[in-house]
Amino acid sequence: MDSKTIIRIQTVTKRFGPAVAVRNVSLDLAEGEFFCLLGPSGCGKSTLMRMIAGFEEPDEGRIELDGADLVGTPPERRPLNMMFQSYALFPHMTVSGNIAYGLRRGGLDKAEQAARLAEMIRIARLDGFETRYPAQLSGGQRQRVALARALARRPRVLLLDEPLGALDRSLRESTQAELKELQARLGTTFVMVTHDQDEAMSLADRIGIMQAGSLIQAGSPREVYERPASRFVAGFIGAANLIEGTIIRREPVFARIALADGTEIEARAETGEPGDAVAVMVRPEHLSLAAGDVPGPNRLAATVTATAFLGDGVSIRARLASGQDIRVLAHGGAPEPLRGEAITLAFAADAARVVT
Amino acid sequence: MSGVVHPPGEGGKRRAPSKRRWGSRLVLLAPALWLALFVLVPLLIVVRMSVSESVRARPPYRPQLPASLDPELWREALGELTLDNYRDLAASSLYGEALLTSLGLAFVATAIILVSGYGIALAVARAPQNWRMILLAAVVLPFWTSFLVRVYAWIGILKSDGWLNQAFLALGLISAPLAILNTNAAVVIGLVYAYLPFMILPLHASLEKQDPALLEAAADLGASPLRRFWTVTVPLSLPGIVAGSLLCFIPMVGEFVVPELLGGTETLMLGRVLWSEFFSNANWPLASAIAVVLLAILILPIVALRESERRRQEAAS
Numbered sequence: 001m002d003s004k005t006i007i008r009i010q011t012v013t014k015r016f017g018p019a020v021a022v023r024n025v026s027l028d029l030a031e032g033e034f035f036c037l038l039g040p041s042g043c044g045k046s047t048l049m050r051m052i053a054g055f056e057e058p059d060e061g062r063i064e065l066d067g068a069d070l071v072g073t074p075p076e077r078r079p080l081n082m083m084f085q086s087y088a089l090f091p092h093m094t095v096s097g098n099i100a101y102g103l104r105r106g107g108l109d110k111a112e113q114a115a116r117l118a119e120m121i122r123i124a125r126l127d128g129f130e131t132r133y134p135a136q137l138s139g140g141q142r143q144r145v146a147l148a149r150a151l152a153r154r155p156r157v158l159l160l161d162e163p164l165g166a167l168d169r170s171l172r173e174s175t176q177a178e179l180k181e182l183q184a185r186l187g188t189t190f191v192m193v194t195h196d197q198d199e200a201m202s203l204a205d206r207i208g209i210m211q212a213g214s215l216i217q218a219g220s221p222r223e224v225y226e227r228p229a230s231r232f233v234a235g236f237i238g239a240a241n242l243i244e245g246t247i248i249r250r251e252p253v254f255a256r257i258a259l260a261d262g263t264e265i266e267a268r269a270e271t272g273e274p275g276d277a278v279a280v281m282v283r284p285e286h287l288s289l290a291a292g293d294v295p296g297p298n299r300l301a302a303t304v305t306a307t308a309f310l311g312d313g314v315s316i317r318a319r320l321a322s323g324q325d326i327r328v329l330a331h332g333g334a335p336e337p338l339r340g341e342a343i344t345l346a347f348a349a350d351a352a353r354v355v356t
Numbered sequence: 357m358s359g360v361v362h363p364p365g366e367g368g369k370r371r372a373p374s375k376r377r378w379g380s381r382l383v384l385l386a387p388a389l390w391l392a393l394f395v396l397v398p399l400l401i402v403v404r405m406s407v408s409e410s411v412r413a414r415p416p417y418r419p420q421l422p423a424s425l426d427p428e429l430w431r432e433a434l435g436e437l438t439l440d441n442y443r444d445l446a447a448s449s450l451y452g453e454a455l456l457t458s459l460g461l462a463f464v465a466t467a468i469i470l471v472s473g474y475g476i477a478l479a480v481a482r483a484p485q486n487w488r489m490i491l492l493a494a495v496v497l498p499f500w501t502s503f504l505v506r507v508y509a510w511i512g513i514l515k516s517d518g519w520l521n522q523a524f525l526a527l528g529l530i531s532a533p534l535a536i537l538n539t540n541a542a543v544v545i546g547l548v549y550a551y552l553p554f555m556i557l558p559l560h561a562s563l564e565k566q567d568p569a570l571l572e573a574a575a576d577l578g579a580s581p582l583r584r585f586w587t588v589t590v591p592l593s594l595p596g597i598v599a600g601s602l603l604c605f606i607p608m609v610g611e612f613v614v615p616e617l618l619g620g621t622e623t624l625m626l627g628r629v630l631w632s633e634f635f636s637n638a639n640w641p642l643a644s645a646i647a648v649v650l651l652a653i654l655i656l657p658i659v660a661l662r663e664s665e666r667r668r669q670e671a672a673s
């Protein structure tokens with residue numbers, strides 16, 4: 001990946017009246033990367049995108065494109081395009097009319113415009129639908145028209161606000177693959193909003209997680225999955241068990257944590273001092289069933305409350321002595337425990353992480 | 357066990373549609389009845405009158421339709437029906453001129469109303485939510501006063517020593533009072549004033565429901581504010597433009613009060629001609645013929661519009 005910065009967002013804040021929609025966000029986007037913005041509803045994802053596109057102006061901070069300040073430049077003069085969540089297709093124009101709309105002022109002559117239109121129709125697999133109106137298209141076709149229209153001008157950056165939100169599950173998955181392939185082929189920087197974490201994990205080179213207007217963490221899918229910056233991120237990206245405890249000893253890489261019932265466990269730690277109340281994050285797939293009477297480090301006693309057979313494994317819900325619920329994903333031919341059975345869960349200290 | 361199992365409540369569900377059919381029939385019956393009673397019957401009376409003959413009698417036309425069902429009497433009465441009134445209309449240049457004047461003034465007024473009404477409707481539609489209701493109320497507020505009184509008030513504004521001339525004189529814009537009252541200009545001013553709300557309301561309705569994201573999308577695709585207006589706002593408000601224009605143009609062509617109060621003797625609009633044929637000359641048949649011709653002329657563009665709309669939809673699907 002080219003690491004040249006194309007968009008630099010510096011300490012941007014946006015308020016709507018007393019409410020802060022985006023709070024002091026700083027973020028660099030590299031040329032050609034696929035960046036996914038992830039976060040719960042109302043956390044400011046759309047607002048941040050709209051500020052990049054130029055529909056809203058930040059109250060504080062600046063947004064740069066190729067080192068030049070974008071603030072004050074109207075959307076029609078920014079070399080970026082946006083694909084709207086509602087698609088915002090022009091209902092009175094045909095598929096061709098919609099896709100060609102942005103080409104009229106793109107500095108292309110008539111022949112180049114026609115060639116670009118034909119290319120976009122082909123890429124979006126809309127051949128034969130050129131003269132249809134948006135109302136005469138299926139949801140998936142509309143989505144492709146919106147994408148083709150936004151890409152027709154060959155923007156430096158394409159902003160996609162929940163582009164797949166309106167599609168059903170199966171169409172969504174095939175479209176994700178197409179989107180990723182298209183982005184790789186065109187080399188355009190994509191910034192995509194989604195609140196589907198699986199989608200973000202499978203598409204993005206980097207993921208940014210927002211919470212209440214702030215950007216909590218930005219990093220590769222592996223980074224945010226394995227080293228979440230907070231409990232919120234840990235819980236938001238993938239399934240996570242957060243076991244509450246207190247640090248009792250700190251080593252360079254690991255920390256020893258005491259749980260409320262006196263059990264002591266060990267986990268990787270980057271922050272935290274002895275005495276701090278923290279949570280230990282263990283992913284369900286990193287927990288395994290241990291024979292109950294074999295002593296060892298990182299053992300948790302629990303009682304099974306529910307099990308579900310998943311085909312390639314068994315999902316187990318269990319309750320710790322502290323009353324906390326915990327999820328386990330046991331793989332392969334592990335024997336399926338019964339409801340109410342007392343089990344012992346084990347995990348490697350390497351797979352557990354202290355989060356604050 | 358096999359076969360189709362009817363869930364309980366299926367029977368009740370099946371009865372519902374037929375009930376709904378009855379309901380929808382009733383719902384359709386009401387407007388049909390209304391149309392028959394208040395549109396079709398009066399129209400037939402006017403058409404029948406227009407092919408009668410004017411006489412000095414009571415009622416002032418002939419033939420009277422027989423009260424009995426005797427076919428002989430009916431044949432005689434129907435044989436007396438005549439197209440003479442239409443021939444008279446075609447023969448005299450007066451009516452043609454009145455028609456052209458009416459169409460011309462209505463056209464000019466509609467154009468002015470469209471341009472100014474569009475600006476107002478756009479401003480209302482883009483105003484903050486809590487302002488919109490207040491602004492719309494202001495648009496329809498004049499309806500609380502009688503139409504006649506409001507048009508009459510314009511005499512006081514437009515006459516040679518009226519407010520407008522006094523204001524212009526005071527500002528030094530003119531040195532002698534302008535003769536506005538009793539001219540075609542006064543009629544157009546009156547028409548614009550009286551019919552503006554009928555343009556604003558349908559325009560506002562179609563502008564307000566436009567998705568603001570469409571304008572953002574257009575801006576995002578490089579369109580300047582002016583281009584956004586012409587390529588997105590205007591085409592999407594076309595139904596409002598058509599509805600508003602028809603709502604203004606059609607009644608303005610037959611308008612009587614405004615030309616009567618504000619127009620001069622030379623402002624011959626069809627409404628006035630019709631009125632004088634009916635009340636001054638007591639020529640009911642000729643007045644009816646004028647009404648029928650006017651109706652035909654005004655219906656034609658609507659039919660043509662519907663037709664082109666239908667053809668476009670067919671082409672689209």
Ligand SMILES: Nc1ncnc2c1ncn2[C@@H]1O[C@H](COP(=O)(O)OP(=O)(O)OP(=O)(O)O)[C@@H](O)[C@H]1O
Binds near residue numbers: 021041043044045195
């Ligand atoms: N035009 C506006 N006026 C007032 N408040 C706004 C406006 N736009 C957004 N907000 C507020 O700013 C906050 C962030 O909104 P935003 O649309 O950016 O959320 P989001 O992360 O995109 O949510 P979602 O996932 O539901 O789309 C919300 O609390 C919202 O109510």
Ligand SMILES: [Mg+2]
Binds near residue numbers: 046161
């Ligand atoms: Mg949003």
